[in-house]
Amino acid sequence: GEDVEQSLFLSVREGDSSVINCTYTDSSSTYLYWYKQEPGAGLQLLTYIFSNMDMKQDQRLTVLLNKKDKHLSLRIADTQTGDSAIYFCAETLLYSSASKIIFGSGTRLSIRP
Amino acid sequence: DGGITQSPKYLFRKEGQNVTLSCEQNLNHDAMYWYRQDPGQGLRLIYYSQIVNDFQKGDIAEGYSVSREKKESFPLTVTSAQKNPTAFYLCASSMIQGAAYEQYFGPGTRLTVT
Numbered sequence: 001g002e003d004v005e006q007s008l009f010l011s012v013r014e015g016d017s018s019v020i021n022c023t024y025t026d027s028s029s030t031y032l033y034w035y036k037q038e039p040g041a042g043l044q045l046l047t048y049i050f051s052n053m054d055m056k057q058d059q060r061l062t063v064l065l066n067k068k069d070k071h072l073s074l075r076i077a078d079t080q081t082g083d084s085a086i087y088f089c090a091e092t093l094l095y096s097s098a099s100k101i102i103f104g105s106g107t108r109l110s111i112r113p
Numbered sequence: 114d115g116g117i118t119q120s121p122k123y124l125f126r127k128e129g130q131n132v133t134l135s136c137e138q139n140l141n142h143d144a145m146y147w148y149r150q151d152p153g154q155g156l157r158l159i160y161y162s163q164i165v166n167d168f169q170k171g172d173i174a175e176g177y178s179v180s181r182e183k184k185e186s187f188p189l190t191v192t193s194a195q196k197n198p199t200a201f202y203l204c205a206s207s208m209i210q211g212a213a214y215e216q217y218f219g220p221g222t223r224l225t226v227t
Contacts, residue, residue, distance in 0.1 A: 008153060033215075042117075042203055042218030043156075088155065101216060103148075105155040 004104035006089050011110045018076040020107045022089030025070060029091040032065060034074045037086045037106065046074070046087075081111050116140065117219035119204050124224045126198075134189045134222045136204035143209040145187035146216065149173060150201040159202075162187055163209055191224065198226045 003025045012018045024032070030051050035043040049056045049063045049072075056063045062075040076083055086106040093100050117138045126132045138145065144163045148156040158171030162181040176195025181187055187206075191198045201223050205216040 004155070035218075040221070040223075042119075042220045043205075043216075044218070045215050048215065100158070100161075103155040105153065 004089055004091055004102050006087075006104040006107045008105065009108050009110070011112060012079050013112045014079060014081060016079055018074075018079045018083065018109055020074045020076075020087050020089075020109065022072040022074075022104055023070055024072065024089070024091045024102075026091065026093055026102075027067075027070065029093060031092040032063075032072050033088075033090040033092075033101070034061075034063065034072075035088040035090060035103075037088065039085075043088060076109075079109075079111055084109060084111050117204060117206055117217055119202075119219035119222050122220065122222060124222055126224070126226050128226055129193045130226075131190055131192050132198075132224065132226075134191065134202055134204075134224070136187045136189065136219060137185055138187075138204075138206045138217075138219075139185060140206055140217060141184070142206035142217070143184070144207045145181065146205040146207075147171075147177070147179065147187070147189045148203045148205065150203060150221075156203065159189065191226075198224060200224060 006022045033048040034046045036046050037043045047058050049065050060077045064073045086108050088106045089104040090101050120135045146161040147159040157173050159177050160179040162168035168179050168181050178190045201221050203221045204219040207216045
């Protein structure tokens with residue numbers, strides 16, 4: 001089945017690290033993504049990881065992938081107020097020549113002073 | 114500047130009227146998509162198109178229609194048959210052949226039907 005699950009809310013103190021978790025069900029996923037959505041806007045791709053990788057780091061962002069447990073996480077170091085947004089986990093499924101992206105419900109990250 | 118544009122940003126309609134949402138991209142992308150977003154829910158795929166003059170239903174196509182007469186344009190019509198049309202609608206595009214099938218999103222159109 002196709003399903004991507006995330007917790008709906010996360011609150012962290014400014015300057016701390018944020019860790020947003022995601023689980024997916026389809027083991028045939030090829031790429032897994034993290035998108036960011038600011039209020040009233042579209043989604044912006046933050047980073048992605050290929051399914052044969054365990055980790056990817058990009059400045060303050062670290063993505064960890066545990067294929068055995070079908071678990072993906074996004075760590076934001078030194079969280080700032082500008083990181084307040086909804087973060088969507090997504091996976092790509094390939095069907096012959098077509099592809100389909102399945103999105104989670106999004107985690108709303110709020111920052112406390 | 115390359116990107117995806119959606120217009121208008123806010124749209125109000127009376128119940129029983131059809132309404133068409135615009136989506137244009139100048140990224141030369143082959144594939145285009147329409148999603149619906151409701152509060153506390155993820156994106157749900159309405160329709161997608163991988164090539165001009167061809168499109169496929171997504172998970173929630175009932176009450177919607179699309180056309181893809183040009184590569185750059187993928188308008189979505191919300192018909193009076195859609196039972197709960199009030200939502201935030203997002204259009205996206207991607208290359209079919211690409212490193213990660215990254216989808217680029219437009220800014221969205223918030224449709225309110227009363």
